[in-house]
Amino acid sequence: MTRIVRLVIAFAVLIAAGTAIAQSDPLPSWNEHAAKGRIVAFVRAVTDPAGKDYVPPGDRIAVFDNDGALWSEQPAYFQLLFAIDRVKALAPKHPEWKTTQPFKAVFEGDMKALAASGEKGLLQLIMATHAGNTPEEFQATVKGWLATARHPRFKRPYTELVYQPMLELLAYLRASGFKTYIVSGGGIEFVRAWSEAVYGIPPEQVVGSSIKTKYEVRGGMPTLVRLAEIDFIDDKAGKPVGIHRHIGRRPIAAFGNSDGDFQMLEWVTAGPGARFGLILHHDDAEREYGYDRKSHIGRLERGLDEGAAARLDHRQHETRLAHGLPAGQPLTPPPRVERPSS
Amino acid sequence: MTRIVRLVIAFAVLIAAGTAIAQSDPLPSWNEHAAKGRIVAFVRAVTDPAGKDYVPPGDRIAVFDNDGALWSEQPAYFQLLFAIDRVKALAPKHPEWKTTQPFKAVFEGDMKALAASGEKGLLQLIMATHAGNTPEEFQATVKGWLATARHPRFKRPYTELVYQPMLELLAYLRASGFKTYIVSGGGIEFVRAWSEAVYGIPPEQVVGSSIKTKYEVRGGMPTLVRLAEIDFIDDKAGKPVGIHRHIGRRPIAAFGNSDGDFQMLEWVTAGPGARFGLILHHDDAEREYGYDRKSHIGRLERGLDEGAAARLDHRQHETRLAHGLPAGQPLTPPPRVERPSS
Numbered sequence: 001m002t003r004i005v006r007l008v009i010a011f012a013v014l015i016a017a018g019t020a021i022a023q024s025d026p027l028p029s030w031n032e033h034a035a036k037g038r039i040v041a042f043v044r045a046v047t048d049p050a051g052k053d054y055v056p057p058g059d060r061i062a063v064f065d066n067d068g069a070l071w072s073e074q075p076a077y078f079q080l081l082f083a084i085d086r087v088k089a090l091a092p093k094h095p096e097w098k099t100t101q102p103f104k105a106v107f108e109g110d111m112k113a114l115a116a117s118g119e120k121g122l123l124q125l126i127m128a129t130h131a132g133n134t135p136e137e138f139q140a141t142v143k144g145w146l147a148t149a150r151h152p153r154f155k156r157p158y159t160e161l162v163y164q165p166m167l168e169l170l171a172y173l174r175a176s177g178f179k180t181y182i183v184s185g186g187g188i189e190f191v192r193a194w195s196e197a198v199y200g201i202p203p204e205q206v207v208g209s210s211i212k213t214k215y216e217v218r219g220g221m222p223t224l225v226r227l228a229e230i231d232f233i234d235d236k237a238g239k240p241v242g243i244h245r246h247i248g249r250r251p252i253a254a255f256g257n258s259d260g261d262f263q264m265l266e267w268v269t270a271g272p273g274a275r276f277g278l279i280l281h282h283d284d285a286e287r288e289y290g291y292d293r294k295s296h297i298g299r300l301e302r303g304l305d306e307g308a309a310a311r312l313d314h315r316q317h318e319t320r321l322a323h324g325l326p327a328g329q330p331l332t333p334p335p336r337v338e339r340p341s342s
Numbered sequence: 343m344t345r346i347v348r349l350v351i352a353f354a355v356l357i358a359a360g361t362a363i364a365q366s367d368p369l370p371s372w373n374e375h376a377a378k379g380r381i382v383a384f385v386r387a388v389t390d391p392a393g394k395d396y397v398p399p400g401d402r403i404a405v406f407d408n409d410g411a412l413w414s415e416q417p418a419y420f421q422l423l424f425a426i427d428r429v430k431a432l433a434p435k436h437p438e439w440k441t442t443q444p445f446k447a448v449f450e451g452d453m454k455a456l457a458a459s460g461e462k463g464l465l466q467l468i469m470a471t472h473a474g475n476t477p478e479e480f481q482a483t484v485k486g487w488l489a490t491a492r493h494p495r496f497k498r499p500y501t502e503l504v505y506q507p508m509l510e511l512l513a514y515l516r517a518s519g520f521k522t523y524i525v526s527g528g529g530i531e532f533v534r535a536w537s538e539a540v541y542g543i544p545p546e547q548v549v550g551s552s553i554k555t556k557y558e559v560r561g562g563m564p565t566l567v568r569l570a571e572i573d574f575i576d577d578k579a580g581k582p583v584g585i586h587r588h589i590g591r592r593p594i595a596a597f598g599n600s601d602g603d604f605q606m607l608e609w610v611t612a613g614p615g616a617r618f619g620l621i622l623h624h625d626d627a628e629r630e631y632g633y634d635r636k637s638h639i640g641r642l643e644r645g646l647d648e649g650a651a652a653r654l655d656h657r658q659h660e661t662r663l664a665h666g667l668p669a670g671q672p673l674t675p676p677p678r679v680e681r682p683s684s
Binding site: 135192215237248267270 | 477530531546548556580581588590605
């Protein structure tokens, strides 16, 4: 029977990567002790060969959202800040941008006009700055930007604005035989440019949104070219689809922070056997950012309201199956929602 | 400077999986000693930390075509034989198929009419037998079929019609720190159903053609549903695209057998550093099948005619780069095409 451990945890601490992990405590930066205890209990349960919840190493797959879950997403998605800087860098080659939105808004620093350009404007920015190159060229551009760009508030490289507790979690899971994946609404090629250096996650373990690529032989050299055409949006209901496409089996643990991760968490935690789902709640405005229901970025509303209900639904369904009842039929009495952690 | 070792090898021996690999000889079934020597020399070169061709383990990625490269593809693609058997199994639910092509042709065993239905007919067969289920349901169907279906000539399960030399090669590469991937024109979900059991290749290391999937919550249970709509064709110029999508870096070795693998071989062997490309030539009609230029399945024509020329092109390009010449400019004299293996 499935054990769904879905929690909303208070979240904290913004420190650079690289701290060694103490043998005695795999998660030293976690000050939320209930959440930490559940993580450790879950990992022990799935790695104990004698236990009923044992999961063989090949099936120990954990998926992580990136923006707001592994690194910060405030005051705007870092990839958008990259696109804005690229528009400025490419401006000399595009005199027409001076008088065309959304580019004009970028030059004038007019975030209101930029926001008003909507999804269409955003897409124009992305295509103008992300397409028309090879994957190698694009990754080199991203790396060059990361080497010099600084976060407006913290004045540090974006790759240092990663969450220390989550780095510890990644390392702890890998040391416990898990394969760790990023499943990002952001661009797959953008994340691949630095995920191995920053998180220890290689390019083949990054799932993300993508533009199409085309194979061609240019001047005798075979190459791939990135096209100004959307291939896949890895967000919301797209996340389970993207995970299945890349991994081909359902992960047993998922970590997110916004409603864009709802379906991923729902799908992962509803699978058979031991499961773990975690939603990071950004509640520390002082050391990081405080946001949830009303944020324009990383909104967390459904997760707060429906997390427990979704969990109830799945458990009812399993109870129905165990009793041979048809799907959808209400149970009397309903199963207990709360359950002690393993 | 790149060393491209591209060879067309005489190919052999059809035996079941599972033979242990002798420590002294990693490729005991290979009777083509020149090819075997080049493989071993390549593997030694990229794994020698002191050598100029050393490749760190993370970049040791090898890609294998499946049909005709890892298992047989004669007298027809095994996945087509699966679709035909499924049409027969599903017939009672589809009385309309008795009078509609291409289904009528299947019931009447009329391979000529089936062939005449062309790509459109083939697609109808695939959609009718592959879509409308969850990935778990589809994989269970494939496994059930493999457990009972027998090859028309060899009267053995299809999963035993794998090439022993290639199983040895997969094991040898993995023992040398390579990650091995399948890159198939066949369906990704079809191959994932058995690739780990037969080749030791897990689902996340299978790249293939796919139909779209959709995420939905059915009767309270989150699930993925396979749709009757093409998502991606992983063949010819699609292979480099599929590899990039899944892996995100260029493999250093590729193994194929037909012109469907041409672009994959071309792209992989044109990368910088030590590279290895191999084309299996099916020339043993007695023990397996003999076919190449004129085969309706697994045609090998461009590979035989242009392999050496493509190799020349890339080497010219590199020489051009080394001399600071523009792409496309002919070199005088051209570089030697032949080169001793490393």
